[in-house]
Amino acid sequence: MTTRNGKTPDEPTIAEFKTSLRGTLIRPGDNGYDTARKIHNAMIDRRPDFIVRCAGVADVIGAVNFARSHGLLVAIRGTGHNVAGTSLCDGGLVIDLSSMKSVRIDPVTRIARVEGGASWAS
Numbered sequence: 001m002t003t004r005n006g007k008t009p010d011e012p013t014i015a016e017f018k019t020s021l022r023g024t025l026i027r028p029g030d031n032g033y034d035t036a037r038k039i040h041n042a043m044i045d046r047r048p049d050f051i052v053r054c055a056g057v058a059d060v061i062g063a064v065n066f067a068r069s070h071g072l073l074v075a076i077r078g079t080g081h082n083v084a085g086t087s088l089c090d091g092g093l094v095i096d097l098s099s100m101k102s103v104r105i106d107p108v109t110r111i112a113r114v115e116g117g118a119s120w121a122s
Contacts, residue, residue, distance in 0.1 A: 009070045014050075017066050023055035023099065036096065037088060039077070044085030048075065050093040054100055067093045078116045 009017070018025040026036045027050060036051045050072070052063040067074045073092030080087055080098065088094055097116030104113045 009066075013070075017062070020062055021052065021055070021059050023059045024053040026051040026053065037094070039080035039082070039085060039087055041083055041085055044088060046085065046088035046090045048089055048094045049091050051096055052093065053096045053098065056100065060095060060097070063093060063095045076116070079119045081119075
């Protein structure tokens with residue numbers, strides 16, 4: 001596991017984090033791990049220790065706090081289209097926003113609020 005401060009989370013801590021999420025925590029060896037770590041640039045093959053498929057803002061906050069507490073490298077994945085592959089990391093934690101696709105437009109203020117997983121196809 002890749003940590004910056006040597007505070008590797010133990011299994012009870014990971015289990016507690018997992019139950020705090022509305023979304024899904026995916027780890028190496030879990031069903032769907034290889035699919036969850038794929039991005040559009042197939043030349044990028046990185047293996048994060050944790051992928052948090054966030055269901056909302058609370059999951060994003062929880063993932064950031066978990067990563068900070070344990071000194072984990074963090075990558076943010078929106079739709080996985082970044083050609084350089086910076087939406088993945090080896091070791092560390094990927095905050096996957098791909099399930100967060102809400103687009104809200106206030107016609108009065110003319111303000112749009114778009115979640116990080118939204119794409120042209122959303």
